[in-house]
Amino acid sequence: MVGPAKPAATLADGPLTGVRVLDLTWVLAGPYCTRMLADLGAEVIKVQSRATGVREEDADDPYYRTWNRNKLGLTLNLSTEEGRALLRRLIARCDVVIENFSARVLENWGIGYEALRVVRPDIVLLSLSGMGHSGPWKDYVSFGPTLQALAGLTALTAEPGGPPAGPGYPYADHVAGSTAALAVVAALHQRDATGPAGQGQHVDVSQLEALAATLGPALLDATVNGHIAEPAGNRAPYGEAAPRGVYPCCGADRWLAIAVPDDETWARLCAVLGDEALGGEPALASLAGRLAGAAMIDGRIATWTRSRTPEAAMAALQAAGIPAGAVQLADDLVERDPQLRHRRFFVDVPAEEGGSVRSDGSPALFSVTSPTFRRAAPRLGADNERVFGGLLGLSGEEIARLEAARVIW
């Protein structure tokens, strides 16, 4: 049995330098979670095989490249007994295992939590399934859109009285992935806080619960008051601000979001709009009056925004302290957003084969242990030698034999 990975003397790769993570996940909550860990310096070993490294998990797919930078790439055929034995040896050298198989897969392979504790007593095993590993729906198959529909997000992301629109992308995966990353660092803190004898645990994350937990106020309103939220479009769901909306601007499909949280901001908005009639209307000086007149106010704001680009309108409104922001698409974010550029949000990650891959970086800037962008996403099995040879001590002949036997495959 092998002891825990030693904390790195210097945290050169980020605050999680020295944490080793075995990554058995694929699209998207799992890889998003392990990317967050890897960016902060954890050594994430992504396990694939020739059977699984296809489509979105193919090394040439931009999707794979986006979510798997900073990770080591390993191939292991887990449908073979020898492959699973090697996996157990690897896990003995890891702090964390993250998987998103359906509920019984790990048990069936003999690498469930109890079996992993035998090879690594303080292992943190995080299971990231759609529904969680218990309950009547534990075996249900789900993707982001499934969860968003079940959680009410598809119905509630809609214009008032309108048909469901729903998130146009798997927001649920980002919620679940970041939630899982939080669970991992908290479980590691719990292990390490009690010294070298600290305990690991099996964390059973349900993506549905992670999503439901983000609806706290609306769920409390339902459980306490029996009030069920209705779609509010871009308006404030509980009438806490008005006006609040997304307004058409000059240009093709260009839009600007504006929110007026209080009476003072309203007065400043009217001044920027140069709309003395609106600003002088006593009924609109209070939130209640603005809620009642929201449709009329929206029309007046749109008249002003239509003759301006979202960027120019945003600058004018922000100069007066009014919350306003252009609806930005990918090209806006990458090419034009001056704030993201200032933060060096987009990074060039060096690729093993030469050159670099441009990617979004970390939303958090650390003054000391900065996130690092060390290496672009690995080719399939790029690190087999490094991990099987360097970490597990297998000889070149043994690795060649396992490759021929389609174990390392």
Add this chain to the structure above:
Amino acid sequence: MVVPPGPTPLDGVLVLDLTRELGAYATRLLAGLGADVLRIEPPGGDPLRHRPPFTRGDAGRESSLVYRSVNGGKRTLVADLDTSGGRALVLGTVARAHLLVESQPTHALDRCGLGYVDLSDRNPALVYVSISPFGRSGPWSGYAADDLVLAALGGMLGLTGTPHRPPLVIFGQPAYQLTGTHAAFNAIAALRAARLSGHGQYIDISAEACVAASLDRALGRYLADGVVTKRQGTRYWNGAFDVFRAADGYVALSLHYQWNELVAWLEADGMAEGLSAPRYREQAAREADLPRLLAVLGRWAATKRTDQLFAEGQVRRFPFAPVRGLEALLTNPQLRSRGFFRPAVDRRGGTMEVPGPPFHLRGMENASW
């Protein structure tokens, strides 16, 4: 179930909470993990206490359910940071604190002597997490934003909604939620660094960037191929799912998943129309003929109830789901079975039911959620 003894995950961690609305969820997560979160509120209390929805019949200034949702599990103290007494209160606690999390206006804390430079002198191991809409430096660092504005600038809004209608924000406070989770994650990671090195640090978190880092393929697609992803109504950006009208409501159906099994199901119902043609086994052929595929699936879905499509779909391993409102979450058998909703005591000593934490670690039973 017997409550297992033992400490919470963040047992003994003291957090000074100087957040406003943005960031309050970060410290709420830390409190749920068992940290001792001391929230400093301005005289008159956190404005969030006056934010609807309120507990019905108790619309006083203390019954905001938004406030309860993001501030449960914290201790609160009132201090005016513009006075020496208020500052002394924070300074007196800093030496014992492990984390300080704040989302005040840019430079506000520096101006009253509570910036990172001041506090790290008193406690070099302090991790100081600054959460702001756009970050603490740069051309937009003084800009104002709420959740909608952050979702717009961060790129979330442009991916959701119907073409020719305004882009739509995802229900809830999606930018605040993502930011809070990222901030709590980074804070705990920095605690590890502080424990190993003896040194704290300053962390500058941009909510806009938290949103921009969470856009599925939008950035990767643009950076690799120059393709700008736009909203396209209920159909997923990649056409994997769409929403249809079933006999009794809306349902989300996958369009290509397990194609042969899907066609067999439609055939068994006598409703496959032309979709059983061999050429449709290629996804590219189906995508080229998408309006036809959508029309056939639509006619088929209209003959079935949503719960039927959900149940029979799961038997056949299809990721279908009924498009339900929030009321269905309250009675969701999966959430109920796992104890997601749990009893709590309300302000008047009665009982209420609260949604649970997003996950469960050992000892979290002994923390408040």
